[in-house]
Amino acid sequence: MIAPAKPELVTVNIDGKEIAVPKGTNVIEAARLAGVDVPHYCYHPKLTIAGNCRMCLIEMGLPAVDPATKAPVMDPATSKQKINWIPRPQIGCATNASAGLHVRTQTPLVKDCREGVMEFLLINHPLDCPICDQAGECKLQEQSTGYGRGYSRFIEQKNVKPKRTLLGPRVMLDDERCILCSRCVRFSTEIAKDDVLGFIDRGSYSTLTCYPGKKLENNYSLNTVDICPVGALTSTDFRFKMRVWFLKQTDSLDPESSVGANTVVWSREGAIYRITPRRNDEVNDTWMADSGRVLYKQVAAADRLTAVKVNGTDSALDIAINAAGELFKSSAGAVAIVGSGRSSVEEQFLTRKLATALSAPAYLVSRVGQGDKILVSADRNPNVRGALVTGLVAALPSAQLSELAAAIDAGKVKTVISVGEDLAAAGLTAAQLAKIAIIFLGTHASATSAAARVVLPTLTVFEKSGTLVNQQFRLQKFLKAVPAAQGASDDLTVLAKLVAAAGGAALPAEINALWKVLAAEVPALGTMTFTNLPETGLLLDATPWAMLPFVEGETLHYKPWSPSAPPEAGKPAAKPAAAS
């Protein structure tokens, strides 16, 4: 385990409260660390500063010093150093914390400023909260309760702007709700590297639009919906399907590549409605790819496996496990296992135990695509490193199972256990599949499940809990969001039963109990428990694997801002606290 670097601290005073914050912390974030909320719209901790909404106006001052002697100037009334307050309000977003900085956020002047900004923002706003999809998570709605006037002094005709404009396949724009904060514009340019959005016209007529001939269709477009502080941008997949306050939030991970972006799964009554990014400054900042957001549709996909089968006939789990046990006996010494870089660490550990009990070789299939140098790596397996850490395999996987194919052709392998992998897609021919008995554990139908002697339906990442090791060798946790599909069993239960059927020692299938065995046997995990694993993950010591010839996707493309690193040129200082 590797300890993170400690940032240099400076002391600032927020509303009379002294607090030490990392040097360079933005004043809005410094206030947040002091438990003080400074309302804002255009400011976002992971984007450049625009300073255009003016909602974060505050009073600011510095300790007075004698210009000639540099000695502190004392206030005789308080016997403390006098503070030179700047005589007009300042925007908090554009100021970084420096030693001795004083900030006032609750004065009559600050309140006046906030109320003025709110009145201007609401002049042309359609005030359609009851039918707006953003209701419940709209910053304009929230701040209007604190700083809104409650009635409008604007008696003129409101501006009419375009409504229901499709900016791209996944993002809908309602221009009348847009407060021109430019978060979406900055995100597209700075993070997605797709300069597609901009404003046209001036003043009250300013309107967000795509540049002529362009669409907001990059694989990160839905992040603009996440960061839009109002209901101007909505997701075509999620809009009008469910009110957010009805939804349960579960911490999860994006399993589409080895980046391991942190996510939140939003569900109600066993159905998932959307997936959004969860902030982890060490992995994905506050972003995720659009492609990872639709993966929840796998849960109820038409090709989902929901029936245990033995020789093509519906069966019960224990009968199928017995059938697998018979195959282990009849092909003793000729069993091979194809594990998966998609399995969790816990599943890979049990797969290793199964391989040991059967004295069977274990293979892993690589899955490589085009890396986008942001949050989708070329390595499309989320947990190849987990297989290395748990000792399931000792080397990186290859795309084709040529060694296994040769062993089948030579008659050395008669039974293959596939943990979720389609053996046909990994290079085994129909003739080779016909020569072996297949025991298939998995979630969706494939040529392998169709050819399998024993089919054991298991769970998607949304229906179980576990851990994955990402491209940084960061061990991260995902939690069960929805109940298991009917007919499918927990992978840990199935694997533990198979280990027992293979003559191995009894192993717990409950994740916390399994972790006691796992941590004791896997040196890299030390004394960690599943429950204690930090929300942002645990960086493992990757020294034993540092020299492996990683594919292109193994390189850490996306470099999150680090509180310990100096701010990049043109960017505000990083912030370590909660998401905006």
Ligand code: SF4
């Ligand atoms: Fe800001 Fe939303 Fe308007 Fe974009 S659409 S400028 S994020 S209010």
